[in-house]
Amino acid sequence: MAPQLALLVNPTARGGRTLRLLEPVARRLRAGGAELSVIVGEDAADALERACAAVAERPDALVAFGGDGLVHLAVQAVAGTDVPLGIIPAGTGNDIATALGVPRKDPIGAARTVLRMRPRLVDAACIRSGAAEELFAGVVCCGFDSRVNERANRLTWPPGMARYLVATAQELRAFEPIPFRVTLDGGEPIEREAMMVAVANTCSYGAGMMVCPDARPDDGLLDVVMVEALSKREFLRVFPRVYRGTHVTHRAVSVRRAKTVVLEAPGVVAYADGERVGPVPVTCEIRPGALRVLT
Numbered sequence: 001m002a003p004q005l006a007l008l009v010n011p012t013a014r015g016g017r018t019l020r021l022l023e024p025v026a027r028r029l030r031a032g033g034a035e036l037s038v039i040v041g042e043d044a045a046d047a048l049e050r051a052c053a054a055v056a057e058r059p060d061a062l063v064a065f066g067g068d069g070l071v072h073l074a075v076q077a078v079a080g081t082d083v084p085l086g087i088i089p090a091g092t093g094n095d096i097a098t099a100l101g102v103p104r105k106d107p108i109g110a111a112r113t114v115l116r117m118r119p120r121l122v123d124a125a126c127i128r129s130g131a132a133e134e135l136f137a138g139v140v141c142c143g144f145d146s147r148v149n150e151r152a153n154r155l156t157w158p159p160g161m162a163r164y165l166v167a168t169a170q171e172l173r174a175f176e177p178i179p180f181r182v183t184l185d186g187g188e189p190i191e192r193e194a195m196m197v198a199v200a201n202t203c204s205y206g207a208g209m210m211v212c213p214d215a216r217p218d219d220g221l222l223d224v225v226m227v228e229a230l231s232k233r234e235f236l237r238v239f240p241r242v243y244r245g246t247h248v249t250h251r252a253v254s255v256r257r258a259k260t261v262v263l264e265a266p267g268v269v270a271y272a273d274g275e276r277v278g279p280v281p282v283t284c285e286i287r288p289g290a291l292r293v294l295t
Contacts, residue, residue: 003061003117005029005086006054008039008047008074010066021107022065025088028108029063032115044073051077059083061294063114067091068138068205072273075137075291079124084292086114092161092207096138096273099202099217101295114294122217124290125201129270129278136272137291139205139212142263142280143178143196143227144235146271147171153276161207172236177229180265184224184258193229199261199284200225203245205274212255213245220288221257228252260285 007026011019029036039054041047047070055062055077063086064074071087078085088110089097100122103109124135141149151167158166177193184190198205200212200223215223230238230252241247248255263270264281271277 002033002035003115004059005034005036005061005063005114006039006051006057006059007036007063007065008051008054008070010047010064010070010091011040021090025065025107025111028111029115032112034115048073048076055081055083060117061086061114063088065090068093068096068273069275071096072136072138072275075124075135075273078292079135079287079290082292084117084119084294086110086294088114093205093274095204095207096202098208099138099204100293116294118294119292120218120295121289122291122293123201123220124287125199125222126285126287127270127272127277128283128285129280132278134272134277135287135290136201137217138200138202138273139215140199140270140272140277140282140284141196141205141211142198142265142268142270142282143180143194144171144175145196145198145206146269147175149271149274149276150269164206172232175232178265178268180226180263182224182226182264183262184256185260190226192226195227195230195235197227197263197265198225199223199263201286209242210245211242213248214255218289220286221259222261222284222286224256224258224261226254226256228254 039050061084064070065088087097087102098104180194182190198211200215203215212223261284268280270282
């Protein structure tokens with residue numbers, strides 16, 4: 001029987017440049033016997049509403065054609081249901097797709113993965129900021145990295161990843177270590193001056209930064225990486241190691257695991273899967289096996 005697929009599309013992924021891939025991907029899915037309905041929202045809220053409505057119709061899969069931001073949105077629609085999530089990576093980073101075993105730079109290969117219709121159970125996590133609550137599949141960042149995101153989102157130039165490089169340089173000039181209070185599974189709070197704290201279900205973010213290199217999306221735990229206060233010179237020396245995941249061996253970096261994580265810090269905004277959540281304090285809690293992903 002032909003699989004019924006709801007294809008959720010982000011038309012602005014990579015500045016709209018990936019739309020040229022949509023037709024060959026749709027053609028490959030249809031050639032494989034799939035019946036497609038394409039969902040394009042006017043904005044994120046509209047796209048989520050349409051995705052939830054599509055999931056309520058119980059398709060064989062909701063397929064996200066875009067980057068981590070669109071996957072994040074799709075997770076809200078499918079988590080806790082029996083509708084699996086398919087991913088066609090078409091964004092800048094595609095870290096979640098990579099962590100879940102989806103071909104990162106091969107959209108047609110990813111379409112073939114969807115057509116195999118082999119779901120894998122993986123974890124999601126919920127994050128609460130004030131009265132707001134949402135799910136994430138990848139990494140929550142708080143501190144230097146989230147402040148870079150805040151700066152980058154205010155910039156109108158340059159485009160793409162270059163905007164984040166400019167924001168990183170600007171933030172580094174002004175940044176001072178932040179007093180964090182981290183509570184794991186209701187235990188004794190850990191209080192440290194830190195550059196950043198990341199809470200991860202998967203291993204990377206920011207287009208390949210292996211911030212939590214040993215995080216696994218199906219172990220029922222969140223990895224918590226804290227980078228304690230460093231001089232700017234030392235931070236610049238250590239930071240490039242994040243692309244290999246070897247930063248975790250530095251004396252200022254600690255890794256812990258927990259099911260529930262409470263982060264408190266002044267003047268910090270949390271980002272999850274690259275999407276703005278809201279101001280800290282936040283609570284993150286693992287939801288084991290909440291997602292079915294086609295991998």
